[in-house]
Amino acid sequence: MEFNSVEVVGYLASLFVLLSFFRKDIRQLRIVNSIGCTLFIIYGFLLMSIPIIITNIAILLVNGYYLFVKKTS
Numbered sequence: 001m002e003f004n005s006v007e008v009v010g011y012l013a014s015l016f017v018l019l020s021f022f023r024k025d026i027r028q029l030r031i032v033n034s035i036g037c038t039l040f041i042i043y044g045f046l047l048m049s050i051p052i053i054i055t056n057i058a059i060l061l062v063n064g065y066y067l068f069v070k071k072t073s
Contacts, residue, residue, distance in 0.1 A: 006043065006046045006047065009039055009042055009043045009046060010040075010043045012039050013036050013037075013039035013040040013042075013043050014036070015036075016032055016033070016035045016036030016039060017033060017036035017037070017040070018036075019032055019036075020032035020033035020036060026066075027067065030063040030066055030067050031063075031067065033059070033063055034060055034063045034064070034067070037056040037057075037059045037060040037063065038056075038060065040052055040055075040056040041053055041056045041057060041060070044056065
């Protein structure tokens with residue numbers, strides 16, 4: 001079974017999103033999820049898939065809002 005670089009980015013993105021749900025601290029969850037979203041954005045550009053790009057940019061903006069604008073305790 002061979003993986004190309006595009007698939008590797010997709011699998012890494014999926015892994016980070018999955019790992020984010022194992023975090024108990026909401027801040028850590030958002031940080032790990034943001035890494036996954038960023039990788040999915042890259043993956044979307046590699047595939048030229050607008051739905052993947054738009055969805056993950058939106059999620060990244062929500063995570064950024066809660067991490068930097070509205071700091072939760």
